Amino acid sequence: MKILFLEDDDVLLKDLVQALEEAKHSVTTCKSGQAAIYLAGSRDYHVLIFDRMVDGIDGLNALRILRSKGVRTPALFLTAMTGVDDRVDGLEAGADDYLAKPFAVRELLARVMALGRRGQYGEASASLVVGDIEIDRLKRSVTRAGIPVLLQVQEFKLLEYLMLHAGQVVTRSMLLEGVWSYHFDVRTNIVESHMSRLRAKLCANGSPDPIQTLRRIGYRFETGQP
Incomplete structure (x- = not known):
């Protein structure tokens, strides 16, 4: 896979690029958010790996800018900023995954492969239609x-997840992992608040709510017209 790696720590960058290349990936490196924006916007990559704390435009804002430009390449934040709020900020900016330093190289390689598969799946199914709702994933x-x-980035990802599982019951834990890449239950109302905003926008013109709440169980996206 072709990977764009934004990192300004020369020692870490050298070691991780070596590991990625030994795993048969092709890696382009850069040390500033400005360079990452240019490269990711002008060339095709399978995965973006961004450090958050770099000079100039930081990794968080670089990804925000890329998402606003329609660049949807799967992205992983690799950072020492490990608080829950930091993770939420990263995922809200459009990241697909978040790996805290220090980490095992094997885990990084596994997550990169998972993101690459996710990107390939997205390209194969560019459009989703359920009832009168259609999303263009490109x-x-x-x-x-x-x-x-x-929709905002995470609202779009939430809708996408619900539509991919239309007619099925999805739990809060499933949404946390599938939309926010949390493999644990964060003690916030992040799911509920995004679900509320998504519903308001989908029903703004008086259309019926396509999302059914199953109390103490989860949610179900209706497969046809209510």
């Missing part, structure tokens, strides 16, 4: 009955 756009619905 353009990250949503319409309902032909009317555009403007």
Whole structure:
């Protein structure tokens, strides 16, 4: 796979690039957010690996800018900023995964492979349609009955996950892992608050709510017109 690696620690960068190349990946490196924005926006990569704390435009804002430009390459934050709020900020900026330093190189390689597979799956299924709701996964756009619905990055990912599992019950834990890449239950209302905003936007024109709440169980996205 082709990987773009944003990191300004020369020692760490050298070691990780060697490990990635030994795993048969092709790695392009850069040390500033400005360079990452240019490279990711002008060339095709399978995975982005960004450190958050770099000079100039930091990794967090670099990814925000790329997502606003429609770049949807799966992205992993690799950082020493490990607090829950830091993780939430990273995922809200459009990251698909978040790995805290220090870490095992084997885990990084496994996560990179998982993100690469996710990107390939997304390319194979660019459009999703359930009832009168359609999302374009390449353009990250949503319409309902032909009317555009403007969503933030995590709202889009939440809707995408629900539509991929339309007709199925999804639990809070499933959403935390599938949308926010949390493999543990964070003690926040992140799922509930995003679900509320998503529902409001999908129903803004008086359309019925396609998301059913199953008390103490989870949610189900309806497969057809209510």
